[in-house]
Amino acid sequence: DVQLVQSGAEVKKAGESLEISCKTSGYTFNNYWIAWVRQMPGKGLQWMGIIYPGDSDTRYSPSFQGQVTISADKSSSTAYMLWSSLKASDTGMYFCARQVGDGFNVWGQGTMVTVSS
Amino acid sequence: SYELTQPPSVSVSPGRTASITCSGEKLGNKYASWYQQKPGQSPVLVVFQDTKRPSGIPERFSGSNSGNTATLTISGTQPMDEADYFCQAWDSGTVVFGGGTRLTVL
Numbered sequence: 415d416v417q418l419v420q421s422g423a424e425v426k427k428a429g430e431s432l433e434i435s436c437k438t439s440g441y442t443f444n445n446y447w448i449a450w451v452r453q454m455p456g457k458g459l460q461w462m463g464i465i466y467p468g469d470s471d472t473r474y475s476p477s478f479q480g481q482v483t484i485s486a487d488k489s490s491s492t493a494y495m496l497w498s499s500l501k502a503s504d505t506g507m508y509f510c511a512r513q514v515g516d517g518f519n520v521w522g523q524g525t526m527v528t529v530s531s
Numbered sequence: 532s533y534e535l536t537q538p539p540s541v542s543v544s545p546g547r548t549a550s551i552t553c554s555g556e557k558l559g560n561k562y563a564s565w566y567q568q569k570p571g572q573s574p575v576l577v578v579f580q581d582t583k584r585p586s587g588i589p590e591r592f593s594g595s596n597s598g599n600t601a602t603l604t605i606s607g608t609q610p611m612d613e614a615d616y617f618c619q620a621w622d623s624g625t626v627v628f629g630g631g632t633r634l635t636v637l
Binding site: 449451458459460461464473475476509511514515516517518519521522523524 | 532561562564566573574575576579580585617619620621624625626627628629630631
């Protein structure tokens with residue numbers, strides 16, 4: 415079955431870098447877009463960006479362009495999201511999700527990122 | 532930028548029909564998807580391409596989309612349906628989520 419397994423919770427300080435991962439299995443990684451979605455505590459879903467592992471085509475939400483870098487490693491069927499310098503406002507739960515059609519039908523379990531100032 | 536608007540909360544009695552709306556300019560010209568999220572869990576896709584249900588989603592979940600409004604309808608609502616619901620659509624190559632609706636079954 416299709417699975418997206420995300421890396422564990424992180425506690426960081428403002429200014430530090432961080433990379434979180436989304437390891438996929440059960441399907442052909444190259445053939446499906448993978449999105450990253452943020453959910454701040456008690457709030458709604460915010461789409462951050464998306465990557466097509468087959469050719470690394472990457473799109474970002476204007477709100478997150480320049481704030482994070484999304485990448486994918488075909489050899490390990492894993493997608494990544496990188497912050498080069500975290501802010502306290504980056505605190506939140508981050509989900510990866512596989513796109514099918516116009517929706518996202520499989521989601522990771524989420525990675526909680528806590529950034530202290 | 533494109534916006535999708537949902538009511539913050541909807542209440543329904545068990546066994547009755549719940550309707551959750553999602554409004555956006557010419558939303559009917561796009562595909563709408565709906566997600567259910569229970570506390571501490573990841574979102575689950577319950578409707579895609581306006582009206583389709585993924586495998587495993589009960590038949591009581593249905594969707595429609597016309598004009599400026601997409602609607603998620605839950606027929607015979609059960610206590611287990613109490614959750615947050617988010618609509619989603621694509622606009623100009625980006626994904627937009629609605630703000631979410633908390634469905635209370637009481």
